[in-house]
Amino acid sequence: xxxxxxxxxxxxxxxxxxxxxxxxxxxxxxxxxxxxxxxxxxxxxxxxxxxxxxxxxxxxxxxxxxxxxxxxxxxxxxxxxxxxxxxxxxxxxxxxxxxxxxxxxxxxxxxxxxxxxxxxxxxxxxxxxxxxxxxxxxxxxxxxxxxxxxxxxxxxxxxxxxxxxxxxxxxxxxxxxxxxxxxxxxxxxxxxxxxxxxxxxxxxxxxxxxxxxxxxxxxxxxxxxxxxxxxxxxxxxxxxxxxxxxxxxxxxxxxxx
Amino acid sequence: xxxxxxxxxxxxxxxxxxxxxxxxxxxxxxxxxxxxxxxxxxxxxxxxxxxxxxxxxxxxxxxxxxxxxxxxxxxxxxxxxxxxxxxxxxxxxxxxxxxxxxxxxxxxxxxxxxxxxxxxxxxxxxxxxxxxxxxxxxxxxxxxxxxxxxxxxxxxxxxxxxxxxxxxxxxxxxxxxxxxxxxxxxxxxxxxxxxxxxxxxxxxxxxxxxxxxxxxxxxxxxxxxxxxxxxxxxxxxxxxxxxxxxxxxxxxxxxxx
Numbered sequence: 001x002x003x004x005x006x007x008x009x010x011x012x013x014x015x016x017x018x019x020x021x022x023x024x025x026x027x028x029x030x031x032x033x034x035x036x037x038x039x040x041x042x043x044x045x046x047x048x049x050x051x052x053x054x055x056x057x058x059x060x061x062x063x064x065x066x067x068x069x070x071x072x073x074x075x076x077x078x079x080x081x082x083x084x085x086x087x088x089x090x091x092x093x094x095x096x097x098x099x100x101x102x103x104x105x106x107x108x109x110x111x112x113x114x115x116x117x118x119x120x121x122x123x124x125x126x127x128x129x130x131x132x133x134x135x136x137x138x139x140x141x142x143x144x145x146x147x148x149x150x151x152x153x154x155x156x157x158x159x160x161x162x163x164x165x166x167x168x169x170x171x172x173x174x175x176x177x178x179x180x181x182x183x184x185x186x187x188x189x190x191x192x193x194x195x196x197x198x199x200x201x202x203x204x205x206x207x208x209x210x211x212x213x214x215x216x217x218x219x220x221x222x223x224x225x226x227x228x229x230x231x232x233x234x235x236x237x238x239x240x241x242x243x244x245x246x247x248x249x250x251x252x253x254x255x256x257x
Numbered sequence: 258x259x260x261x262x263x264x265x266x267x268x269x270x271x272x273x274x275x276x277x278x279x280x281x282x283x284x285x286x287x288x289x290x291x292x293x294x295x296x297x298x299x300x301x302x303x304x305x306x307x308x309x310x311x312x313x314x315x316x317x318x319x320x321x322x323x324x325x326x327x328x329x330x331x332x333x334x335x336x337x338x339x340x341x342x343x344x345x346x347x348x349x350x351x352x353x354x355x356x357x358x359x360x361x362x363x364x365x366x367x368x369x370x371x372x373x374x375x376x377x378x379x380x381x382x383x384x385x386x387x388x389x390x391x392x393x394x395x396x397x398x399x400x401x402x403x404x405x406x407x408x409x410x411x412x413x414x415x416x417x418x419x420x421x422x423x424x425x426x427x428x429x430x431x432x433x434x435x436x437x438x439x440x441x442x443x444x445x446x447x448x449x450x451x452x453x454x455x456x457x458x459x460x461x462x463x464x465x466x467x468x469x470x471x472x473x474x475x476x477x478x479x480x481x482x483x484x485x486x487x488x489x490x491x492x493x494x495x496x497x498x499x500x501x502x503x504x505x506x507x508x509x510x511x512x513x514x
Contacts, residue, residue, distance in 0.1 A: 010380045077377045089378035119513050120334045121346035123267045128381075182439040256376050 001069045003076060004096045004252060005030075007059040010087040011050060012127045012239065017059065018049040026050075026088060030061065033083035037076070038065035047102040047246050048109070051198075053238035055128070057112075058091075060102045060246040074255035092254040102246070108174065110191040110245040111200045113236065115208075117186060129185050130240035132208065139211040140178065140186065146210040147176040147188065149220035150203060157227040159203055160196035161235065169196060169227075178207065189244070198235050205233030258326045260333060261353045261509060262287075264316040267344040268307060269384045269496065274316065275306040283307075283345060287318065290340035294333070295322035304359040304503050305366070308455075310495035312385070314369075315348075317359045317503040331512035349511040357507075365431065365504040367448040368457045370497045372465075374443060386442050387497035389465065396468040397435065397443065403467040404433040404445065406477035407460060414484040416460055417453035418492065426453060426484075435464065446501070455492050462490030 007030070015023030027044055034042040047060040071079060076093035084090070114129035116122060125131075135143070153172040160169060175191040188204055206223065209215040215223070215233075223231045264287070272280030284301055291299040304317040328336060333350035341347070371386035373379060382388075392400070410429040417426060432448040445461055463480065466472040472480070472490075480488045 008378075008380050081378050086383040087380045089380050091377040091379070120348040121265075121338050122348070123265050123344045123346050124385075126343040 001065065002096050002098055002100060003063045003069075003073060004094045004100065004102060005061050005063055005076065005080075005090050006092040006254060007056060007061060008089050008091050009056050009059065010127075011053050011055045013087060015052045016050050016054065017046045017056075017061075023052070026059075027061075029085065029088055033080055034063050034065070036083045037071070037079045038063075038067070038069050040065050040067040042066065045102055047106055048243070050243055051238045051241075053127070054241045054243065055239075056243040058245045059243050060106070062096065062100065062102045072255075073253075074257040077256050092256040094252045094254050096250075096252070100250075105248055105250070106246050107249050108191060108193045108247040109195065109243065110175070110189065110247075111195070112242045112244050113188040113190075113200055113204045113240045114242070115186040115188070115204070115240060116184070118184060125185070127239045130204070130237050132186075132211075135186060135211045139213075140180065142210050142217050143186070143188075143207045144178040145217035146207055146215070146220050147178050147190075147203075149217065149224070150176040150190065154224050155227060156196055156199055156224065158223055158229055158232045159199045159206070160229065161198035161202070162229055164197040166196055171196065171199070176203075191245075191247075200241060201236040201238065202229075202232050202234075204236035204240070207233070208236070209233040258322065259353050259355055259357060260320045260326075260330060261351045261357065261359060262318050262320055262333065262337075262347050263349040263511060264313060264318060265346050265348050266313050266316065267384075268310050268312045270344060272309045273307050273311065274303045274313075274318075280309070283316075284318075286342065286345060287320075290337055291320045291322070293340045294328070294336045295320070295324070295326050297322050297324040299323065302359055304363055305500070307500055308495045308498075310384070311498045311500065312496070313500040315502045316500050317363070319353065319357065319359045329512075330510075331514040334513050349513040351509045351511050353507075353509070359503070362505055362507065363503050364506050365448060365450045366452065366500065367432070367446065367502040367504075368452070369499045369501050370445040370447075370457055370461045370493065371499070372443040372445070372461070372497060373441070375441060382442070384496045387461070387494050389443075389468075392443060392468045396470075397437065399467050399474050400443070400445075400464045401435040402474035403464055403472070403477050404435050404447075404460075406474065406481070407433040407447065411481050412484055413453050413456055413481065415480055415486055415489045416456045416463070417486065418455040418459070419486055421454040423453055428453065428456070433460075448502075448504075457498060458493040458495065459486075459489050459491075461493035461497070464490070465493070466490040
């Protein structure tokens with residue numbers, strides 16, 4: 001039996017999803033919990049790495065217990081709740097085919113990035129959003145206009161961390177919006193068939209350059225076409241970033257009861 | 258100079274606002290920060306105690322430095338930010354008259370209580386809302402109907418923790434609503450000229466009895482008039498409770514820049 005797990009986590013205390021030499025990864029904690037849930041060695045495979053401090057609202061990972069598992073998918077969220085710490089939760093689960101791979105079968109993902117720009121600090125936003133000086137409505141509209149230029153198939157080399165070894169740097173962005181949400185934060189939402197290393201965080205740094213007037217929305221196409229990392233903005237901090245959703249070709253029969 | 262400070266805090270790590278023999282209180286931390294901000298002994302007086310684990314979105318406290326202070330109110334939020342931990346923030350400040358008392362001058366307060374009732378756990382809600390089994394729309398409507406019976410001047414003895422020494426137990430509730438907010442939580446919002454010890458948390462326990470069918474909305478008037486703590490529900494946990502707003506007779510000239 002192979003299960004796909006949908007996971008929410010607060011990334012603050014972890015060095016990312018994937019096991020690292022230094023620090024505790026979400027994968028370590030999830031593996032330990034899975035072995036208690038299934039009572040046998042269990043392989044956990046994630047849909048992506050996430051950086052240290054990055055959060056997830058809908059991370060996907062497969063769990064493959066070595067022995068035959070009998071626990072139904074709809075009960076897994078409860079079983080895991082008994083063994084996971086407060087900052088990680090399985091929110092739904094599905095049975096998937098043996099050859100299903102959470103990363104290679106993904107046809108896209110959506111990330112959101114939260115920017116808190118009020119004058120005063122908010123303890124409830126600490127480590128859950130990026131801090132910015134106030135952004136007025138006019139600047140917000142410019143960020144939205146700039147974000148629209150990300151949509152489409154482009155070589156996003158300008159938006160990839162230097163040193164990344166990826167060869168194919170073309171990605172198709174299917175959605176990119178900026179708005180202010182109910183909590184008062186500015187939220188950048190972006191969906192694509194895949195993301196280069198630090199791509200969302202560099203997009204955010206670039207949108208903040210637009211908010212500050214260092215770039216115009218109409219400059220974005222040339223920042224993209226330059227293929228020059230130096231033309232885009234700085235890399236925004238990890239703690240504003242949330243992996244929101246993973247899209248799969250096959251219909252996933254999510255269960256939670 | 259006497260300042261009124263508006264404060265947000267995550268109450269999880271503290272034993273409440275007021276200094277206690279055991280544990281660190283918000284007041285301890287705020288006093289230490291104020292003495293650094295003003296460079297002299299400073300008396301901090303709060304608008305109320307709050308229980309251990311209770312949060313605040315708009316707690317009010319006065320700060321009275323022993324020596325003449327020259328720092329303008331609008332700069333205080335920044336000055337405090339340098340000395341306060343991540344879970345406490347001054348969000349605005351005002352100059353007030355020497356005889357202003359943050360508790361006795363208050364003519365009312367508003368609290369909100371958050372209930373998280375999804376099937377699965379949410380790490381982002383841990384310690385920030387009460388956990389409940391799912392509440393459907395019909396039950397939510399009953400909770401709203403029940404809450405309306407709280408409005409008015411009543412002897413709220415049934416909604417006061419046993420052992421409380423308060424003699425005058427009549428309070429005037431000016432607003433009591435139940436709705437589901439954008440985050441998916443059920444939010445009970447209640448404003449009154451004052452609150453008895455644990456009053457909001459017992460109201461929530463009672464509303465949950467209504468949701469579960471153990472009480473009908475129309476039972477609330479008789480629960481109130483019985484003056485019997487045993488007729489009301491259990492005391493809901495502290496971590497769902499937020500002191501949202503304090504109302505003063507005088508217009509407070511809040512500043513933050």
